[in-house]
Amino acid sequence: MRPRWKGKGSEAKASADPMSKIVSQLHSSLIRSVARGLLLSRNVLIEADAELSYLFNRARFGRSRITSQEEKQWFQLDMEEAFYLCFSLECLKGIGKDGSIKVSYKAYSHLRYKNWVVRSGLQYGADFIAYRHLPALIHSEYAVLALSKGDNELNGRLRVWSDVHCTVRLCGSVAKTLLVLFVDSNSQGTSSPSCLEHYTVEEETITRWNPEQSREGQTSLRNQTNLGTI
Secondary structure, three states: OOOOEOOOOHHHHHHHOOHHHHHHHHHHHHHHHOOEEEEOOOEEEEEEOHHHHHHHHHHOOOEEEOOOOOOOEEEEEEHHHHHHHHHHOOOOEOOOOOOOOOHHHHHHHHHHHOOOEEEEOHHHOOOEEEEOOOOOOEOOOEEEEEEEOOOOHHHHHHOOHHHHHHHHHHHHHOOOEEEEEEEEOOOOOOOOHHHHHHOEEEEEEEOOOOOOOOHHHOOOOEEEOOOOOO
């Protein structure tokens, strides 16, 4: 699927200001500020100055939260976003290291490492949606499901054909490709963040058969893909 840029000149703007550069600027700012996260039940709050607020918005991490204190601004991060900043980029402090590491975090960090912008995919029935660059410049290309490789409850969403059919049909109706990330723990367990270094991710896309193309010319319905880096 070709990228669907928003408006004339959007692709040129993205090329001139790559996502890797924006995330690098956020990384440097977080280290300078010695930022700490306040862990809530399912989110992490970070107090941000003007520079951090600007870079959080630019890199599409979290959502700003309005408070009664005008001089302070807080950003609310999802757990996957906070874990990525804390354990992958090592630029955020104060996130507890206890508890299980979720498959969704490994999938999230896999996409972020490749410089995709990753946002919640709840409205599309997916875990995430992935953008090649800023959402203001381009439409998201993938609806992403994160599944644990093996036979367990995380894979229940695509166990029967009707689930696959409905999910792929929904993705097609909003011009997205279904990307399934199979996360293999390689028998490392989920007891600490260090386990993630040994996890591997397999990328596969699932698309509908196009009746306008000959049946003999079709490849497998389930195709391995390579997102590359941008």
